[in-house]
Amino acid sequence: MSILVVGSVFFDSVETPHGKVERALGGAATYFSVAASFFAPVRMVATVGEDFPREETEFLRQRGIDLSGLQVRPGRTGYWVGRYHEDMNQRDTLDLDLGVFADFQPQLPASYRDSQYVFLANIAPQLQAMVLDQLPAPGVVGCDTMNHWISSARSDLERLLGRVGILVINDEEARQLSGERNVVRAARRLLEKGPHRVLIKRGEYGVIQFSADSVFAVPAFPLEEVFDPTGAGDTFAGGFMGELARSGDTSEAGLRRAIVYGSVMASFVVEEFGLGRLRRLTREDIDQRYRQFVALTDIDGA
Amino acid sequence: MSILVVGSVFFDSVETPHGKVERALGGAATYFSVAASFFAPVRMVATVGEDFPREETEFLRQRGIDLSGLQVRPGRTGYWVGRYHEDMNQRDTLDLDLGVFADFQPQLPASYRDSQYVFLANIAPQLQAMVLDQLPAPGVVGCDTMNHWISSARSDLERLLGRVGILVINDEEARQLSGERNVVRAARRLLEKGPHRVLIKRGEYGVIQFSADSVFAVPAFPLEEVFDPTGAGDTFAGGFMGELARSGDTSEAGLRRAIVYGSVMASFVVEEFGLGRLRRLTREDIDQRYRQFVALTDIDGA
Numbered sequence: 001m002s003i004l005v006v007g008s009v010f011f012d013s014v015e016t017p018h019g020k021v022e023r024a025l026g027g028a029a030t031y032f033s034v035a036a037s038f039f040a041p042v043r044m045v046a047t048v049g050e051d052f053p054r055e056e057t058e059f060l061r062q063r064g065i066d067l068s069g070l071q072v073r074p075g076r077t078g079y080w081v082g083r084y085h086e087d088m089n090q091r092d093t094l095d096l097d098l099g100v101f102a103d104f105q106p107q108l109p110a111s112y113r114d115s116q117y118v119f120l121a122n123i124a125p126q127l128q129a130m131v132l133d134q135l136p137a138p139g140v141v142g143c144d145t146m147n148h149w150i151s152s153a154r155s156d157l158e159r160l161l162g163r164v165g166i167l168v169i170n171d172e173e174a175r176q177l178s179g180e181r182n183v184v185r186a187a188r189r190l191l192e193k194g195p196h197r198v199l200i201k202r203g204e205y206g207v208i209q210f211s212a213d214s215v216f217a218v219p220a221f222p223l224e225e226v227f228d229p230t231g232a233g234d235t236f237a238g239g240f241m242g243e244l245a246r247s248g249d250t251s252e253a254g255l256r257r258a259i260v261y262g263s264v265m266a267s268f269v270v271e272e273f274g275l276g277r278l279r280r281l282t283r284e285d286i287d288q289r290y291r292q293f294v295a296l297t298d299i300d301g302a
Numbered sequence: 303m304s305i306l307v308v309g310s311v312f313f314d315s316v317e318t319p320h321g322k323v324e325r326a327l328g329g330a331a332t333y334f335s336v337a338a339s340f341f342a343p344v345r346m347v348a349t350v351g352e353d354f355p356r357e358e359t360e361f362l363r364q365r366g367i368d369l370s371g372l373q374v375r376p377g378r379t380g381y382w383v384g385r386y387h388e389d390m391n392q393r394d395t396l397d398l399d400l401g402v403f404a405d406f407q408p409q410l411p412a413s414y415r416d417s418q419y420v421f422l423a424n425i426a427p428q429l430q431a432m433v434l435d436q437l438p439a440p441g442v443v444g445c446d447t448m449n450h451w452i453s454s455a456r457s458d459l460e461r462l463l464g465r466v467g468i469l470v471i472n473d474e475e476a477r478q479l480s481g482e483r484n485v486v487r488a489a490r491r492l493l494e495k496g497p498h499r500v501l502i503k504r505g506e507y508g509v510i511q512f513s514a515d516s517v518f519a520v521p522a523f524p525l526e527e528v529f530d531p532t533g534a535g536d537t538f539a540g541g542f543m544g545e546l547a548r549s550g551d552t553s554e555a556g557l558r559r560a561i562v563y564g565s566v567m568a569s570f571v572v573e574e575f576g577l578g579r580l581r582r583l584t585r586e587d588i589d590q591r592y593r594q595f596v597a598l599t600d601i602d603g604a
Contacts, residue, residue, distance in 0.1 A: 086483070181388070183506075184526045204485075205507040208524065217598055219519035222510065224486045256601050296519055297599055299558050 003245040006045040007121025010078040024274030028121035031231035035238025037063040040245035045069035049077040117245040125156035162194040221267035239265030305547040308347040309423025312380040326576030330423035333533035337540025339365040342547035347371035351379040377402040419547040427458035464496040523569035541567030
C-alpha cells in the first residue's frame with residue numbers, strides 16, 4: 001500500500017562537533033519519504049523552488065517516490081542553517097529562509113486521493129488539516145508537530161488531533177502539548193485528545209509507545225558516533241509508517257515491529273551527514289540491524 | 303549463595319517536588335541490602351553510630367541481612383540532606399555529616415570470608431580494595447563509585463577496576479571515568495580497564511550493559527510518579543547482584559534477567575520516600591512487575 005506524506009523539502013547547512021555540510025537535501029518530507037521508500041511506495045506533497053536540482057528530483061524518483069504532489073514554484077527552496085552543541089540533543093537555528101514554503105498550500109493530485117496511509121509531517125496544523133480534507137478515506141493517519149505550533153496554533157492543533165490515529169512527537173513536545181512533565185502522564189493526556197497511539201521520541205534513549213492499555217519501549221541503537229542528528233525523527237517516522245503501509249498490520253505486534261524498523265532507519269541516518277547513509281543503504285543492511293535490535297533488547301537472549 | 307556488600311548506612315533528609323522526609327534510613331549499603339534480600343541472604347559491612355535505632359537493626363535482620371559486619375561505634379550515624387530539582391535527574395547536597403563513617407575501616411568477620419558474590423558500593427576505592435583483600439576467593443565482584451572518587455582517587459580506582467568483574471555506574475560517571483562523551487565509546491574504554499561487564503545506569507531511561515561482544519539495553523519502568531529517586535541506583539544493584547547470587551547464572555541470559563530484576567526493584571523504590579515501598583514489597587509484586595517488563599520490551603509482544 002502507498003503512503004502519503006506532506007511536509008517540508010529544504011536544503012540544510014548543518015554543523016555538528018564532527019564537521020559540517022553545506023546545502024544538503026533535507027526537510028521532514030524528504031527524510032520521511034526516503035526512509036519510507038525502503039518499505040512502500042511513497043506519495044509526496046510538498047513544494048520546492050525553481051532552484052531545486054534535477055539530480056535530487058531524480059534521486060527521489062529512483063527511490064520510488066511519486067512526485068506528482070511536489071509543487072515547483074517560482075522562488076527559492078526553503079533553507080535552514082543549524083548548529084548542534086557538543087551535547088547533540090541541543091541545537092541552534094542560525095538562519096531560516098522559508099522560500100516558497102512560506103505560501104505552501106498542499107494540493108493533492110487526483111491520483112493521491114485513495115491514500116489510506118498518511119503522515120502529516122511537521123507543518124502548520126491548518127495545512128495538515130487541509131490534507132486530510134482532501135482524502136475521502138484515510139485509514140492510518142500519523143502526525144508530527146513542533147514547539148512553534150504548540151504555542152502559536154494550539155487550537156488548530158488540538159482540533160487536528162481529533163482526526164489523527166498516531167501522534168509521533170518528541171519528549172519536549174509531549175510535555176509542552178500536555179502540560180505534564182512526567183512522560184507517562186503526558187502520554188495519557190495526549191491519548192485523551194484523540195490519537196489511539198502516542199509515540200514519544202527520546203533521541204539517544206529511543207522511543208516509547210503508549211495506547212490505552214499497553215506501553216512499549218525500545219532503546220535507540222547504541223552508536224559510537226552520531227555524526228548528524230538532523231532528520232532522525234522524520235526518518236524514524238518514515239521507517240515506522242513505511243513498514244505499517246507495507247505490512248498492513250496495525251495490531252500491537254505489527255506496531256511494535258514498525259517502531260523497531262523506524263528505530264533501525266533512524267540509527268542509520270545519524271551515521272553520516274544529511275541523507276548520506278540512506279543514499280547507499282540496502283535492504284540487507286536494514287534486516288541485519290533489525291536482528292541486532294532484537295539481540296539488543298531480548299531479555300532472554302544470549 | 304550469600305552476597306556481601308560494603309557501603310554506607312546513613313540517615314537521609316530528602317526534599318523532592320512531591321514532598322519531604324526527615325531522617326529516613328538510607329545509604330548505599332542499606333538500599334542495596336534490602337533490595338538484594340528479596341533474592342539471597344545478605345552480609346553487610348558498614349558502620350553506624352550509637353544513635354542507630356534498634357528498630358532499624360531489627361528491620362534489617364528480619365530481611366535476612368547478616369549484621370555481624372556492621373560496626374556500631376561511639377558517635378553519630380552519617381547524615382545526608384538533599385533536595386531534588388523539578389527535573390529529578392538533578393539534586394543538590396544541602397548538608398553532609400559523615401559521623402562515624404569518616405573513619406570507617408571495613409573489617410570482615412571470619413564468617414564472611416567464604417563470600418563469593420561481592421558488591422563494593424560507593425565508598426573510597428582504598429576501602430573497597432581492603433574488602434577484597436580480606437576475601438580469599440571472591441567470584442563475582444561488582445563495584446560502584448562516584449564523581450568524587452573519580453577526581454580525587456583516580457589511581458586507586460583504576461587499580462581496583464583490575465580486580466572487578468562488573469562495574470555498575472551512572473552515565474555521568476562513565477563519561478568522567480572514561481573521558482569519552484559517547485556512552486558506547488565510554489563503555490569500551492571502561493572494559494579495557496578490567497571489568498568484563500559495564501552496566502551504565504541512565505535514570506529514567508534505564509540501563510545499558512556492555513561486554514566485549516554484546517550490548518543489552520532495557521528501559522526503566524514507566525511510572526506516573528517518581529516520588530524520590532534516592533537510592534534507585536543502589537536498589538538496582540541490589541536486585542541485580544541479589545538475583546545473580548540466587549541463580550548462580552552468570553551467562554549472558556542470566557545477567558540480562560538479573561538486570562531486569564534490578565530494574566524492577568529500582569522501579570519500586572522510587573514510588574515512595576526512602577525505603578517505604580520496599581518495606582512492604584512482596585515477592586509477588588516483584589514477579590508481577592518482571593512480567594510487565596517483559597511485556598514492555600518484547601518486540602513481538604501483543
